Amino acid sequence: MSVSRFDLRGLAPGQGPSRRHVASVVDGVDGAVVVQGPVPALAAVLARLWKTDRLPAVAVGWEPVDGDADCRGLARALGLGDGAPRELPLVRDDHGGVLLHHGRIEAAGGSALRKRFGAQAHHDDARVADGPVTRIEARPRWDADELSVAVVTVPMRPARRTTGRALQVACDPARVLRDGVALDREVQRWTWYADDRVRWRLQP
Template identity: 65%
Template sequence: MPATQLDLRGLAAVQPPSRRHVASVVDGAEAVHVLGPVPALSAVLTRLWKTERLPAVPVSWEPADDPASTGLARSLGVGAGAERELPLVRDDHGGVLLHTGLVTAHGASRRLLARRFGARAYCDDTRVADGSITRIDVRPDWTAVDRIGVTVVTLPLRPVRRAVGRALQMASDPAQVSRDGVPFDRQVTKWTWYADDRVRWRLRP
């Protein structure tokens, strides 16, 4: 079946696409070919999930040339192999995570990631944070099924805490979350990322 093309190559690597535009292209499509950075692919998968069309609609992706896109494309094996079903990492605010999730102190900039905030977090049954930390990084593990990797930085240049599991649950002081480089639109005090074992999406090479 021919794929409907969604060309978002003009999208910045940290800019979410228009939900209305994505819906206008994706809704009704039998297959989708996405061109652009990670947020473009994420937006398509989010729309397909919300309209209950995963995994019925296969998706192919032509990544942008920013580091996140090239890294994710390499992890997914884009352009190689056969069509396959892949797991989906979601959050409790209706989003999808493909490459990197980041939690930092509210208002912290990239130059001020040493700013600390209070948090308690669990990766499955393992407590990975309980006190002041600098940040939490979460990545889908594309070498496994329904698994994420979690890294907690307590202080810069100090040893980090690592864990793998199906889910991360966090309660914290007001914090800033970003999904694949795109900041969430408000501060949060609770957040969950989890590999949803009920959902799969189809990647075409």
């Protein structure tokens, strides 16, 4: 099996790779690809493979960036470096993105983590928000086709935590961050869901 290496270690914090750059490399891979770089680099490669219907046919390896807390957390959650190749669930959104480690919806504008915004959110059949909130966070669960969701209504107060397959949010204009990278526009609707029809193959 041929292995291609894709070096994205030069990405700055909070920056995702160019879609055109990712496509120019990933579309030519026919066996396996090893992604070198932070979490958004791996997410961008998986998103491109999904869009081109090449999951899980193309195995994906990952070499995280040293000293990056998100990389350490995701590598630990994935069990990187241990065991045989395995197929894992894929968490997607309705804008074509992939979520690997941590997603957040927060108020648009400055000092967003302290501002509140109106939101109604459902996690599967449970209503988890209905009114002003500070932020909504989502994390994939790698042991199941599920998401862990935390809704913070007031800063410094305990979050409401739930697990389930799909998170649907309708809200005032808000900012979305996928694995630390902000979406280039504000949103008023957002969905993250564990797609049980799609798997990607991790080459540990």
